[in-house]
Amino acid sequence: MPGRSFQLIYILPNLFTAASIFTAVLAIVSAVQGDYEKSAWLIFLSLLFDGLDGRIARLTHTTSRFGVEFDSLADIVAFGVAPAILIYFFVGQSYGRFGILVMALYIIFGAVRLARFNVMSPKTDPTVFIGVPIPMAAIFVSIWVLMFERYQILEGYRWLLLVAVLLISLLMVSNIRYPSFKKINLERPIVTKALILLIIVASLIYLYPVEGFTLLVSLYIVWGIGRALYTLMTKRRLRSSHDME
Secondary structure (H helix, E strand, O other), X not given: OHHHHHXXXXXXXXXXXXXXXXXXXXXXXXHHOXXXXXXXXXXXXXXXXXXXXXXXXXXXXXXXXXHHHHHHHHHHHHXXXXXXXXXXXXXXXXXXXXXXXXXXXXXXXXXXHHHHHHHHOOOOOOOEEEOOOHHHHHHHHHHHHHHHHHOHHHHHHHHHHHHHHHHHHHHHOOOOEEEOXXXXXXXXXXXXXXXXXXXXXXXXXXXXXXXXXXXXXXXXXXXXXXXXXXXXXHHHHHHHHHHHO
């Protein structure tokens, strides 16, 4: 009995990983059937299962190399293939080869992002991600599909969504740094301000869940780009002043 219980605990995190894949398959089927809103929400559910598997593995001390590899393969299905299929049937199929190209590049660059993360994660700073994480890219695709489904005024601008997905694909394999929020060191003077900000954000999401999440995700993406441009301009300015001296 003890041995059997141990084996059940060992497979528990992997069951959540399998649930993430299964939910992603349901999202793909929903996208093919034209139920884009359901597909987007299923991708969010898949993200929830993906977040639980690692935490359960750590809580039960059942982390393993198999679990890590299984989780990585699940991610390419849940956050690579499923969002790509969703965006293709939502808008990409109306733009022929360009729509196919965007879908393919999203999956390919997502796979590259995962492979690079697996190789580099032991050596990189845990407080940052190098490139947009593929789950965040999937959230970006899903939440904007929900926005376009909710607001008919955006109907004529669907092509912008394809351009945005192409940009996200490139950002996944870029060297732009994004905060991971895994380790946040808050100094006492700013704890109160951070708490107030979190309450305001939570209130916004409560009142306008889709719009609130869309704003947060979009700001996260734009923040990384803005920070990278600011860093580049600062380095050029310092180099120019050094050359003048």
